[in-house]
Amino acid sequence: MGSWRLVSYEVRDGAGVLVGYPLGEDAMGYLVYTVDGFMSVQIMRLGRPRYQAGGLGDGTDAESAAAARGYVAYAGPYHVERDSVVVHEPEVSLFPNWVHAPAAREVVLVEPRLELTNPETLPYGGRELTAVLRWERFERRGSAT
Template sequence: MTTLKNELVGTWKLLSYIEVPINGTDSLFPLGKNPNGLLIYAPDSFMSVQIAKEGRLLFESNDKLLPSVEEMESSIKGYLAFTGKYKVDNSTAVVHYLVKSALYPNWNNKVLSRKIDFEGDILYMKSVEPTLSNGQQVNSYMTWQKVDRSIDDFFDEGVIETAYISNSQYE
């Protein structure tokens, strides 16, 4: 018998992230319409999620600890990240996260829950409880696709070589 946890284990790339206000107003795209993200579920029940808005401002200082106020706001408002432990309730199709570290510190040591559903290699998630986002109570909806790639794929596509070349100026 396959459990939902077995289906979750692995790496997922983000296809969409939408927030729907519970008051019925139009859907929101707080991280833009094309955010980049990865969601990783390990077999030992640890997880990590990182979602970034396209077009966040680069730090002109080139120092991660010395952004301008505008750069810092772009960076923080354009990123969602947390990591911790997860547990899947097969009877309700809900995954519960015990957040150990989050960009948004109010989530630290809290439990976040997401309703999950699968369609082939696609994972649909919905927040179980509304959360406050930009002054509105919203439910978040995420669509993920299972990643099935080896490190060799990145070398074949030149992704790692390109990153190395662009970073070699700092050596």
Template sequence: MTSLKNELIGTWKLLSYIEVPIGGDDSLFPMGKNPFGLLMYSPDGFMSVQISKEERLLYGSNDKLIANSEEMAATLEGYIAFFGKFKVDNSNAVVSYIIKSSLFPNWNNKVQRRKIDFEGDILYLKSTEPILSNGVQVNSYMTWQRADRSIDENFERRILKELSI
């Protein structure tokens, strides 16, 4: 029997990110309907995730450390990033993230758990406990697709073409 850890190892491209309020309100799309994201699991137990809104406010300055309040707020609201270690509970199909550092510092040195489900090269992750998001308790649902070389090559070709390189 293949372990879930072995199935997770690799790089995953985000297809969707939805938050469902536990009170039954309409679903939320905190990173918009077409977010970007990569989730990486390494064989030695490390993980990293980055998710961003499709359209993000550019800084008026070309200096990453010089931004006005609106630009800084938009940066924080439009990006999720954290890294750390991961452990898999095969019997319950749950992955636990032991977060070492996060863009949202309140998650540093905390654990988050996700229910795992697969359908071919698609990975479904659902939070096992609600989190607070914009003042509302929600469960998050993320759909990922295993990234392959063609995804990277197409992205690189498009960027290089736009830059005329």
């Protein structure tokens, strides 16, 4: 439980060899798990171009597509299976295919670090890859613990 800041998001092939960083080596993001069983994750590529028009819904189709390609977001309930697997159950997602599609993640927790890995490869850019996301516990400076 708690809040986590992204350290790295990378994809690896079936042999565990680093293939790349889907949102860049400097991607930024947050992951939140609440006590009542809710989770939310937001990850973005830094330096995404701003829309020329100022309004939220005013981007061109090309601007909107580029913004979406540089962002991962979903949220919903979660539950823990065994000590080393968490299952996310997205009810909302930027990527429509993940809505109501439970996603298991293998967990390695060594405070203050958390690593999440998909146990089975996933399609990405025409290949079957494993995502490895490393997080660090996040506490706002000056917040009470």
